[in-house]
Amino acid sequence: MANAFSLRTFWVHFATALLAALLLFTGMAQTVFAADKRIAVIGSSRIYDNVTSARNAAIAEGLLSAVESAALEMIPRQHLKSDFETISAELYDHRRDFTQSYQVLKEVDTGTYYRVLIRTTVSTDKIQSLLKDLGITMAAEALPKTLFLIAEKHAGDLSRHYWWHSERSALAQNAAIKPIKQVFWKKGFPVIDHRRLPQNEILSELELSADLTAAEAVTLGQRAEADVVVFGNATATETRNKRGENIKTFRGSISLTAVATQTESIIATAEQTETSASRRIRDGSRQALSNAGYRIGNVLAEKISTAWQQQAQSGGRLEIEVKGEGDILPELVRFRKTLRHIQGVTALQTEERRQNKAILSIKYEGSPRGLADKILLTQFEGFGVNIYETTESRIGIELLSDPSITESEID
Numbered sequence: 277m278a279n280a281f282s283l284r285t286f287w288v289h290f291a292t293a294l295l296a297a298l299l300l301f302t303g304m305a306q307t308v309f310a311a312d313k314r315i316a317v318i319g320s321s322r323i324y325d326n327v328t329s330a331r332n333a334a335i336a337e338g339l340l341s342a343v344e345s346a347a348l349e350m351i352p353r354q355h356l357k358s359d360f361e362t363i364s365a366e367l368y369d370h371r372r373d374f375t376q377s378y379q380v381l382k383e384v385d386t387g388t389y390y391r392v393l394i395r396t397t398v399s400t401d402k403i404q405s406l407l408k409d410l411g412i413t414m415a416a417e418a419l420p421k422t423l424f425l426i427a428e429k430h431a432g433d434l435s436r437h438y439w440w441h442s443e444r445s446a447l448a449q450n451a452a453i454k455p456i457k458q459v460f461w462k463k464g465f466p467v468i469d470h471r472r473l474p475q476n477e478i479l480s481e482l483e484l485s486a487d488l489t490a491a492e493a494v495t496l497g498q499r500a501e502a503d504v505v506v507f508g509n510a511t512a513t514e515t516r517n518k519r520g521e522n523i524k525t526f527r528g529s530i531s532l533t534a535v536a537t538q539t540e541s542i543i544a545t546a547e548q549t550e551t552s553a554s555r556r557i558r559d560g561s562r563q564a565l566s567n568a569g570y571r572i573g574n575v576l577a578e579k580i581s582t583a584w585q586q587q588a589q590s591g592g593r594l595e596i597e598v599k600g601e602g603d604i605l606p607e608l609v610r611f612r613k614t615l616r617h618i619q620g621v622t623a624l625q626t627e628e629r630r631q632n633k634a635i636l637s638i639k640y641e642g643s644p645r646g647l648a649d650k651i652l653l654t655q656f657e658g659f660g661v662n663i664y665e666t667t668e669s670r671i672g673i674e675l676l677s678d679p680s681i682t683e684s685e686i687d
Contacts, residue, residue, distance in 0.1 A: 312400065315346060315395070317338045317342045317393075319337040320390070320391045320392075321333035322390075323389060327385060330389075334391060342396045343367055378396035381395055419464055420465070421468055423506070424506050426506070427510070428510045430558065430561035431513050432561075435486075436509070451563075451566050452510035456569045456572065456576070478500060484496075490533065497535070503538070506576065507535070514527075525552070526564040527564060529548070534580050534583075546579065548568045594640050595627075597635055598675060599632060599674055604675055606658075611656060644667065644668060644669070648663050648666045658677075659675050662676055
């Protein structure tokens with residue numbers, strides 16, 4: 277009897293441990309494959325001689341549609357027209373490389389057409405790598421430098437942790453902010469690392485709590501030379517629900533606001549809640565906040581990118597045509613970076629880029645003639661400029677390469 281009881285106890289503990297391991301593995305899998313995207317799409321093909329062939333063709337069309345749908349969210353607007361032929365060809369040739377699996381949810385044979393509803397998993401990381409290989413990424417200069425101010429609290433914590441506290445805790449949490457920053461980095465945002473800021477100067481004469489006002493967040497953002505500051509709270513709590521005897525469930529909630537530091541106006545808000553399960557409070561809290569962080573990061577990055585482009589396109593726009601001999605990309609990159617720091621330039625966006633020519637759209641507080649004069653007085657690294665045209669809405673600039681600069685020095 278005692279042996280039977282011991283054996284039953286053993287299997288109970290074994291089953292509990294197995295369930296915990298499976299839940300932990302599931303949580304790890306969600307973290308590892310967080311860059312994958314599940315998409316439901318419809319594929320269609322005309323039926324000619326063979327229904328099976330039509331079905332396969334419909335599935336292939338659906339997979340391509342899913343890849344294109346994911347890619348369209350990642351391709352900067354200015355590249356859609358100029359590089360459409362290249363982008364569409366590459367996506368078509370590699371469509372099966374970007375989809376990991378698919379499931380046919382529904383299929384219909386109309387007699388003339390065969391249609392399928394499929395759900396597939398698309399690797400956004402692989403698409404991003406392809407776009408980078410093609411040189412199709414939104415330049416960091418066209419996106420705002422972003423500073424994050426997120427106070428984080430885990431289940432069981434007595435208070436929130438945040439880096440801008442005058443007595444910063446060495447145990448400051450980062451479960452939420454880490455995936456958010458990763459999303460912004462992948463999308464091309466210049467992200468400010470608060471650890472490299474002169475924090476004594478940044479926080480000088482400020483008495484700030486975890487609950488920042490928009491004005492306080494803007495002050496920190498301006499001192500850190502950020503274009504946009506994202507502030508808010510990330511909180512993990514334990515729920516009443518349980519999975520088995522020892523598995524607890526947790527809810528991670530994040531609420532964020534993005535403010536443009538120059539105009540001090542709110543340009544985006546987002547909220548996200550995700551859940552997780554774990555035997556340990558620490559692990560469950562971090563997983564729930566990490567899941568929510570990844571999702572809200574994607575939503576917020578898209579909103580900020582859209583708002584930034586709309587802001588750049590509204591009023592006071594000035595077009596700058598930059599041309600030169602051969603491939604001007606190395607000089608163009610340095611020219612754009614220098615141009616951003618000229619006083620009065622408040623926004624810059626690349627509208628078109630070819631090997632020997634580029635069109636920049638900027639917002640400048642002043643006259644085109646005044647900007648042209650400032651450009652002429654600016655010392656550029658490795659090249660000079662010739663301004664051959666200045667009108668009320670346009671400046672034409674020719675980049676003059678310095679023959680003493682070698683290709684290795686440019687690299």
